[in-house]
Amino acid sequence: MQVYTEQKKVGKQSVLMGKKVAILAAATVAGPKESLGPLSNFFDRHYEDTILAEKSFERAECRMLEEACYLALGKAGLSPEDMDYYLGGDLLNQVISSTFCARSLAIPYLGIFGACSTLAEGLSLGTMLIQGGFAKYILVATSSHNCSAERQYRYPTEYGFQKPGYSQWTVTGAGAVVLGPAGGKGPRIEAITTGKVVDAGEKDPYALGSAMAPAAADTIYNHFVELKRNPAHYDLILSGDLGGVGKKLNEDILAGKGFDITPYYTDCGVLIYYPHQKVNAGGSGCACIALVFLGYYYQKMLAQELKRVLLVATGALHSPTTFMQRESIPAIAHALSIET
Amino acid sequence: MQVYTEQKKVGKQSVLMGKKVAILAAATVAGPKESLGPLSNFFDRHYEDTILAEKSFERAECRMLEEACYLALGKAGLSPEDMDYYLGGDLLNQVISSTFCARSLAIPYLGIFGACSTLAEGLSLGTMLIQGGFAKYILVATSSHNCSAERQYRYPTEYGFQKPGYSQWTVTGAGAVVLGPAGGKGPRIEAITTGKVVDAGEKDPYALGSAMAPAAADTIYNHFVELKRNPAHYDLILSGDLGGVGKKLNEDILAGKGFDITPYYTDCGVLIYYPHQKVNAGGSGCACIALVFLGYYYQKMLAQELKRVLLVATGALHSPTTFMQRESIPAIAHALSIET
Numbered sequence: 001m002q003v004y005t006e007q008k009k010v011g012k013q014s015v016l017m018g019k020k021v022a023i024l025a026a027a028t029v030a031g032p033k034e035s036l037g038p039l040s041n042f043f044d045r046h047y048e049d050t051i052l053a054e055k056s057f058e059r060a061e062c063r064m065l066e067e068a069c070y071l072a073l074g075k076a077g078l079s080p081e082d083m084d085y086y087l088g089g090d091l092l093n094q095v096i097s098s099t100f101c102a103r104s105l106a107i108p109y110l111g112i113f114g115a116c117s118t119l120a121e122g123l124s125l126g127t128m129l130i131q132g133g134f135a136k137y138i139l140v141a142t143s144s145h146n147c148s149a150e151r152q153y154r155y156p157t158e159y160g161f162q163k164p165g166y167s168q169w170t171v172t173g174a175g176a177v178v179l180g181p182a183g184g185k186g187p188r189i190e191a192i193t194t195g196k197v198v199d200a201g202e203k204d205p206y207a208l209g210s211a212m213a214p215a216a217a218d219t220i221y222n223h224f225v226e227l228k229r230n231p232a233h234y235d236l237i238l239s240g241d242l243g244g245v246g247k248k249l250n251e252d253i254l255a256g257k258g259f260d261i262t263p264y265y266t267d268c269g270v271l272i273y274y275p276h277q278k279v280n281a282g283g284s285g286c287a288c289i290a291l292v293f294l295g296y297y298y299q300k301m302l303a304q305e306l307k308r309v310l311l312v313a314t315g316a317l318h319s320p321t322t323f324m325q326r327e328s329i330p331a332i333a334h335a336l337s338i339e340t
Numbered sequence: 341m342q343v344y345t346e347q348k349k350v351g352k353q354s355v356l357m358g359k360k361v362a363i364l365a366a367a368t369v370a371g372p373k374e375s376l377g378p379l380s381n382f383f384d385r386h387y388e389d390t391i392l393a394e395k396s397f398e399r400a401e402c403r404m405l406e407e408a409c410y411l412a413l414g415k416a417g418l419s420p421e422d423m424d425y426y427l428g429g430d431l432l433n434q435v436i437s438s439t440f441c442a443r444s445l446a447i448p449y450l451g452i453f454g455a456c457s458t459l460a461e462g463l464s465l466g467t468m469l470i471q472g473g474f475a476k477y478i479l480v481a482t483s484s485h486n487c488s489a490e491r492q493y494r495y496p497t498e499y500g501f502q503k504p505g506y507s508q509w510t511v512t513g514a515g516a517v518v519l520g521p522a523g524g525k526g527p528r529i530e531a532i533t534t535g536k537v538v539d540a541g542e543k544d545p546y547a548l549g550s551a552m553a554p555a556a557a558d559t560i561y562n563h564f565v566e567l568k569r570n571p572a573h574y575d576l577i578l579s580g581d582l583g584g585v586g587k588k589l590n591e592d593i594l595a596g597k598g599f600d601i602t603p604y605y606t607d608c609g610v611l612i613y614y615p616h617q618k619v620n621a622g623g624s625g626c627a628c629i630a631l632v633f634l635g636y637y638y639q640k641m642l643a644q645e646l647k648r649v650l651l652v653a654t655g656a657l658h659s660p661t662t663f664m665q666r667e668s669i670p671a672i673a674h675a676l677s678i679e680t
Contacts, residue, residue: 005343007473009424013448015474056665084349085534093433094659095453099537103670108353108534110461111453111657111672113435121450125465132472133347134355152661194425194448197439317451319434321492325396330443332451 002181003133011226013219014193019339021127022186024137024178026294027071029064031146031172034283034291037273042295043173044071050147050172061145062097064174065090066104068290069141072176076137083107083178084135087126089118090143090286091170092152097143107139115315116212116241117195118142118286119175119293120334123311126179127189127336136180143174144285153320154205167206168243168269169279175290187301187309191337193223197317199330205323209246209269209281212314215331216242217253220312223335224259231261234337235306238297240289240313241269243282268292289313301340311336342521343473351566353559354533359679361467362526364418364477364518366634367411369404371486371512374623374631377613382635383513384411390487390512401485402437404514405430406444408630409481412516416477423447423518424475427466429458430483430626431510432492437483447479455655456552456581457535458482458626459515459633460674463651466519467529467676476520483514484625493660494545507546508583508609509619515630527641527649531677533563537657539670545663549586549609549621552654555671556582557593560652563675564599571601574677575646578637580629580653581609583622608632629653641680651676 006018028043035046045067052060065088073079086107088098095111102109114121122140129135147157149170155161182188198218202211216239224230231237242250247267254261268289269282293311300306318329346358368383375386385407392400405428413419426447428438435451442449454461462480469475487497489510495501522528538558542551556579564570571577582590587607594601608629609622633651640646658669 001347001349003343003345003347003472005345005473007341007343009341009474012421058661058665081352084352089453092659093661094455094657096657096659096662099657099670100662100667102537102672103539106536109537109672110465110534113429113451113453115434125450128472128474129468132343132468132474133345134349134468134472194450196446197442197449199443317434317436317439319432319436321398321433322436322440325398327440330439332442332449 001133001136004131007131013222014191014226016191017127017189019188019190020182021130021179022182022188024180024186025072025076026177026298027068027075028291028295029068029174030291034171034173034272039272039296042299043291057145057147061143061148062100065097065101065141065143068174068176069139072178076178078137078178080105080107083137083139085110086139087112087122088141089113091115091149114332115317116286117313117315117332117334119290120311120313120336123336124192124194124334130179138179140179141176142286142290144170144287146170146172149285163280164206165280166245167280168208168282168284170285171272171283171288173287173291175287175294185302187338187340189336190339191227193219193335195219195332195334197330197332199328201328203328208284208316209243210249211316211329212331213242213246213249216250216312216314216333219333219335220254221257231259231264234264234308234310237261237265237310238293239267241284242267242314243269245281304340307340309338311338341473341476344471347471353562354531354566356531357467357529359528359530360522361470361519362522362528364520364526365412365416366517366638367408367415368631368635369408369514370631374511374513374612379612379636382639383631397485397487401483401488402440405437405441405481405483408514408516409479412518416518418477418518420445420447423477423479425450425469426479427452427462428481429453431455431489454672455657456626457653457655457672457674459630460651460653460676463676464532464534464674470519478519480519481516482626482630484510484627486510486512489625503620504546505620506585507620508548508622508624510625511612511623511628513627513631515627515634525642527678527680529676530679531567533559533675535559535672535674537670537672539668541668543668548624548656549583550589551656551669552671553582553586553589556590556652556654556673559673559675560594561597571599571604574604574648574650577601577605577650578633579607581624582607582654583609585621644680647680649678651678
């Protein structure tokens with residue numbers, strides 16, 4: 001196993017990676033609402049219902065995750081046996097979608113939890129493990145499901161609970177990535193900025209955009225300062241699931257700190273649905289950034305239409321218990337600079 | 341940041357590390373029942389009640405975790421600012437103890453979930469990150485709390501629910517470790533074997549010892565085979581929280597595969613309480629291995645009374661939802677060879 005030595009820690013949170021690790025392949029599986037959205041054509045597999053003829057929403061989510069993993073492996077021309085580690089996490093209690101997926105894959109498994117920042121956490125750790133000489137290929141995957149997540153975090157969707165305008169719609173879907181040594185066309189991981197937990201005091205479990213925006217702004221700010229970059233360094237700055245409310249807040253916080261990101265910036269939660277799909281402030285969930293980045297922008301990078309992307313996945317790290325105990329919502333964001 | 345190049349992948353699950361990373365310091369905080377157990381004198385801090393004058397058991401657990409972190413940092417003569425990453429996880433939904441602890445520590449945070457295998461997962465990842473040149477110092481911590489865990493996984497302890505004889509008692513406490521470059525007296529990470537998810541079909545959420553034993557046996561077996569070792573290589577083989585039932589099962593499975601571990605083997609769940617403390621098959625929970633290994637055996641390693649220890653932390657990766665949906669209990673075990 002090759003050990004790379006180009007990595008260089010810069011400042012407190014960032015590491016320059018030297019572009020030795022690439023996203024070799026990526027695959028996406030989309031639920032019904034996502035399959036009717038503007039990016040539908042870019043997803044690998046579509047489902048017209050949320051249950052997939054399974055016995056529960058949890059089983060349906062796990063199946064989507066498994067399918068995304070096997071699709072990504074197939075695109076990379078590799079099998080589960082070729083993977084040194086599987087890094088996975090999701091929103092469900094005890095990250096069960098990932099665990100049950102790991103059971104069928106039988107790859108050495110490291111469970112992670114960063115809520116909707118999970119994809120970026122997995123890509124960060126996976127890149128470091130390959131570059132450190134501990135692995136050649138790593139599978140990173142995540143999923144979310146509207147019905148399993150809403151039931152767990154708020155109310156079962158069957159109740160038809162009316163949500164406030166700043167709420168977001170948990171995306172149903174899954175995404176998987178095969179990381180490996182750079183060499184071919186796959187976009188490369190150029191730098192990683194790992195987030196600190198930021199808590200701005202938001203207590204409303206529907207207001208996740210405003211809970212997560214300060215964490216996104218903190219990580220993006222530190223990324224720019226530590227690596228001496230500005231927003232124009234990137235063709236695209238893409239946050240995970242801040243939605244309309246959080247996106248604006250993120251822009252405003254960074255503008256107040258001297259960085260105008262608006263010309264380069266968009267958010268997956270804003271892009272994944274049409275306005276007429278009635279999702280209030282936009283999409284959310286681990287699968288939001290997985291579908292939009294892996295389904296759409298990753299393909300644009302492969303086609304050389306985008307060269308430098310700053311991927312910023314955000315996560316709200318609360319639970320229904322902490323909400324009921326009147327705690328505020330801690331949030332986190334991890335950023336990866338990805339280049340072709 | 342130094343990049344080490346001695347690491348060597350061996351077989352599918354194991355990596356030889358070259359003893360470049362050491363456990364520089366460790367600290368433990370124990371709850372009331374643990375403070376009355378046979379190892380009480382070895383824990384750094386003791387609490388006589390389970391609520392710590394906090395408003396909830398969850399807050400009490402988080403406070404124990406924070407205290408363990410600061411105690412470990414103090415022993416290492418380091419501050420949170422010196423830590424490059426904080427790797428943490430626990431049993432509660434959305435790993436809230438670790439998240440809220442990370443909020444106060446303000447260290448770049450990577451949330452992990454391996455149930456009661458979390459300490460070993462954190463030590464494994466932390467060692468790889470330091471050795472790969474991404475960090476100099478890493479804080480790894482975990483916790484569990486009898487009242488918060490029982491309420492979440494089974495019934496609130498206030499109900500006084502009668503448990504079967506093969507059930508275990510979730511340990512109340514926390515443990516933290518500072519990992520850093522080897523050099524002083526701290527025991528070193530010599531090899532890591534990362535577990536696959538193993539599911540033997542156990543469906544009873546009280547029978548966690550028998551759910552986890554096949555995973556422990558699988559990881560230990562692969563560790564021996566891949567690294568061409570036998571049980572006598574170690575002064576001590578220490579599993580996390582199999583308890584009396586799981587310990588025997590683990591011994592039996594490995595004996596059936598040709599490895600008699602019994603002369604070298606014990607389990608933290610068997611050691612942490614006296615028989616008269618009425619814990620049925622023994623202790624369990626993330627804090628079980630944290631208290632017993634970090635409180636007791638780590639000190640023995642510092643004193644050179646033990647030279648080679650195989651630490652095997654096991655986790656049951658189910659949730660109350662999967663139990664109610666009649667799924668079986670997937671389990672995992674990660675092993676670390678630690679040498680003075």
